[in-house]
Amino acid sequence: MSESNAPTPRTRVVREAQRGIYDRDAAYKILDEGFICHVGFVMEEQPYVIPTGYARHGNELLLHGSSASRMLRTLRGSVDVCVTVTLVDGLVLARSAFHHSVNYRSVMILGKARVVSDPAEKMDALRCFTNHVVPGRWEEVRQPTEAELKQTEVLALPIEEASAKVRKGPPLDDEEDMELPVWAGVVPLRPVAGDPVEAGDRPPETPGFDLRRLTRFR
Amino acid sequence: MSESNAPTPRTRVVREAQRGIYDRDAAYKILDEGFICHVGFVMEEQPYVIPTGYARHGNELLLHGSSASRMLRTLRGSVDVCVTVTLVDGLVLARSAFHHSVNYRSVMILGKARVVSDPAEKMDALRCFTNHVVPGRWEEVRQPTEAELKQTEVLALPIEEASAKVRKGPPLDDEEDMELPVWAGVVPLRPVAGDPVEAGDRPPETPGFDLRRLTRFR
Numbered sequence: 001m002s003e004s005n006a007p008t009p010r011t012r013v014v015r016e017a018q019r020g021i022y023d024r025d026a027a028y029k030i031l032d033e034g035f036i037c038h039v040g041f042v043m044e045e046q047p048y049v050i051p052t053g054y055a056r057h058g059n060e061l062l063l064h065g066s067s068a069s070r071m072l073r074t075l076r077g078s079v080d081v082c083v084t085v086t087l088v089d090g091l092v093l094a095r096s097a098f099h100h101s102v103n104y105r106s107v108m109i110l111g112k113a114r115v116v117s118d119p120a121e122k123m124d125a126l127r128c129f130t131n132h133v134v135p136g137r138w139e140e141v142r143q144p145t146e147a148e149l150k151q152t153e154v155l156a157l158p159i160e161e162a163s164a165k166v167r168k169g170p171p172l173d174d175e176e177d178m179e180l181p182v183w184a185g186v187v188p189l190r191p192v193a194g195d196p197v198e199a200g201d202r203p204p205e206t207p208g209f210d211l212r213r214l215t216r217f218r
Numbered sequence: 219m220s221e222s223n224a225p226t227p228r229t230r231v232v233r234e235a236q237r238g239i240y241d242r243d244a245a246y247k248i249l250d251e252g253f254i255c256h257v258g259f260v261m262e263e264q265p266y267v268i269p270t271g272y273a274r275h276g277n278e279l280l281l282h283g284s285s286a287s288r289m290l291r292t293l294r295g296s297v298d299v300c301v302t303v304t305l306v307d308g309l310v311l312a313r314s315a316f317h318h319s320v321n322y323r324s325v326m327i328l329g330k331a332r333v334v335s336d337p338a339e340k341m342d343a344l345r346c347f348t349n350h351v352v353p354g355r356w357e358e359v360r361q362p363t364e365a366e367l368k369q370t371e372v373l374a375l376p377i378e379e380a381s382a383k384v385r386k387g388p389p390l391d392d393e394e395d396m397e398l399p400v401w402a403g404v405v406p407l408r409p410v411a412g413d414p415v416e417a418g419d420r421p422p423e424t425p426g427f428d429l430r431r432l433t434r435f436r
Contacts, residue, residue, distance in 0.1 A: 010264060036306055036320070038256040040267035046228060047265050049258035049302040051324050086269040088254055088409070093427070096360040097348045098370070102254070106269050130315045140400050142314040152316070170417035181424040182358050185416040189435060191306070194406035199388035206399040209311070217407060 010110055011163040021164040024059075030105045030164055031056045031085055033216055035133050039063065040082040041074055054083070055125070055132035060156040061109060062116070062125045072153040076115050083109045083157060091187040094171035095180045101167060103186060109162040113155035125154045134213055193217035228328055229381035239382040242277075248323045248382055249274045249303055251434055253351050257281065258300040259292050272301070273343070273350035278374040279327060280334070280343045290371040293331050301327045301375060309405040312389035313398045319385060321404060327380040331373035343372045352431055411435035 007013070013020030021027070037054045040047055050071050055062045061083055065072045075081055090103035116122050123144065130138040144152070171184050196209045212218070225231070231238025239245070255272045258265055268289050273280045279301055283290045293299055308321035334340050341362065348356040362370070389402050414427045430436070 036304065036322075038258075038267050038269075038302060038304070040256075040258040040265040040300075042260055042263070042265050045260070046298050046328060047258040047260050047300045048328075049256050049267050049300045049326065051256075051302060051304040051322065053320060080264050082258075082265045082267045084256060084267040084269060086254065086256070091351060091411075091432075093352065093355065094359070096362070096366075097344060097356060098360075098362050098366040100348055100351075100355075100359075102271060104254075104269065108267065110264060110266075126315060130318060133309055133318075134311065137311065137318075138315060141312070141318075142316075142395055142398060144314070144316050148314075148316040170415070173418070177360055178418060179421060180360060181421045183414075183416065183420055183424065183427040184418065185414050185427065187414045187427070187429070187432065187435075188412035189409050190412065191407050192410040193309075194408065196401075196403050196405045197388070198401065198403040200391070200396060200402065202401055203397060203399045206401065209401040209403065209405070211405070214309075214405065217405075 007163055008161055011108065011161055013163060013165055019165045019167055021166055027107045027159065027162055027164045028056065030087060030107045031061065034085040034087055037083050037085045039071060040084070041071065041079055043074055053129060053133070054085070055128040056159070057125060057128045057156070059159050061159055062128055063113065063155045063157065064125065064129060064152055067151055067153040072155065075113050075155055076153065078112050081111065081113055081157065088189055089168065090189050092171045093184055093187065095173045095177040095182050095184045099171050099173055101171065103168050105164065105166045107162060107164045109157060109159055111157050111161055113157040116154040116156050119149065122149060122154050125156070126152065135215070136213065191217055225381055226379055229326065229379055231381060231383055237383045237385055239384055245325045245377065245380055245382045246274065248305060248325045249279065252303040252305055255301050255303045257289060258302070259289065259297055261292055271347060271351070272303070273346040274377070275343065275346050275374070277377050279377055280346055281331065281373045281375065282343065282347060282370055285369055285371040290373065293373055294333050294371065296330050299329060299331055299375060306407055307386065308407050310389045311402055311405065313391045313395040313400050313402045317389050317391055319389065321386050323382065323384045325380060325382045327375060327377055329375050329379055331375040334372040334374050337367065340367060340372050343374070344370065353433070354431065409435055
């Protein structure tokens with residue numbers, strides 16, 4: 001994906017082509033708002049789709065997990081992967097069943113991941129994961145020991161062959177349905193954080209958790 | 219997946235095996251709460267992961283889309299597919315970076331989809347999609363014309379080779395980290411519906427949209 005965003009035959013949005021977006025900043029914005037992706041890979045001709053956390057670091061999408069996981073062991077073999085991030089923004093309720101839809105923003109990235117093995121780069125990647133979800137969290141918790149680093153595998157997927165797809169706005173009803181006696185419109189959806197549930201005690205003077213740190217869940 | 223749920227080598231949860239769940243009712247419950255899945259399939263050796271709506275009908279997962287879509291055209295060729303549904307329940311904030319996690323419930327289904335071509339069965343599937351998201355919606359909107367039915371492809375994937383994976387509960391901190399001066403616990407997350415945005419006018423006496431119908435977003 002260049003700055004001026006030429007789609008490849010594999011990432012070009014075929015259906016509803018007006019929903020396709022190929023510029024880098026639009027994809028980054030969606031990736032930075034999400035934090036769970038679905039990773040697709042093939043093992044013995046069977047596709048698998050696994051949900052997992054991620055972070056973006058420059059022009060790479062970082063994945064991590066146990067060195068023992070089936071997914072990580074497969075991906076480190078430089079196989080073709082597809083990572084998709086989807087944000088659901090609303091239910092689109094039309095006057096006909098046919099025109100019902102969902103407002104969403106999604107990014108699909110194709111490519112091969114590389115193993116991040118340099119210890120400093122790996123540590124920096126882990127910082128990205130932690131701070132992607134809760135800004136500043138890395139700096140307040142205990143950082144990984146050497147043994148923990150070894151148990152963790154980090155992969156980096158270039159955000160090059162990628163496309164975003166977006167549906168927004170009201171339902172697109174047929175003209176002849178406009179008089180039907182039914183409510184039509186959009187019900188916005190968003191993820192919201194509830195009251196934090198503390199685990200165990202904390203030493204005196206240790207502050208509680210301020211939900212305002214979770215900017216994407218307010 | 220039998221009632222008594224033997225995992226296959228392909229669906230057995232390998233890592234964190236205690237998170238694996240193989241009973242049918244647990245999988246159904248997760249599928250019934252979600253409404254967006256990620257469909258994985260292979261085209262020319264490249265895996266693709268596409269987000270789309272779904273509904274469950276008995277022991278089948280129903281997918282639909284335009285007959286012209288690349289995904290639907292591929293899947294109707296009886297290829298291997300993986301459909302994954304993920305519900306994100308909370309952020310798990312531990313005292314060390316290493317033990318940070320996410321609470322979630324997910325279901326992965328492997329198999330081959332069949333085309334639903336019988337018109338009555340197809341119409342019933344479309345009713346399932348509409349009412350899965352908003353109960354009773356099908357009965358109040360205009361139902362599909364013959365032309366609309368033709369433009370829509372419906373596929374049914376048996377929920378047989380499937381497994382659920384669940385992480386819940388507090389962070390699992392190392393004993394020696396318990397005295398660290400940092401808040402630890404779970405921040406619950408859930409999708410919430412905002413104020414409906416009406417599109418166009420409705421005839422007098424037509425009721426507005428009652429958000430209480432969206433039982434999963436309250």
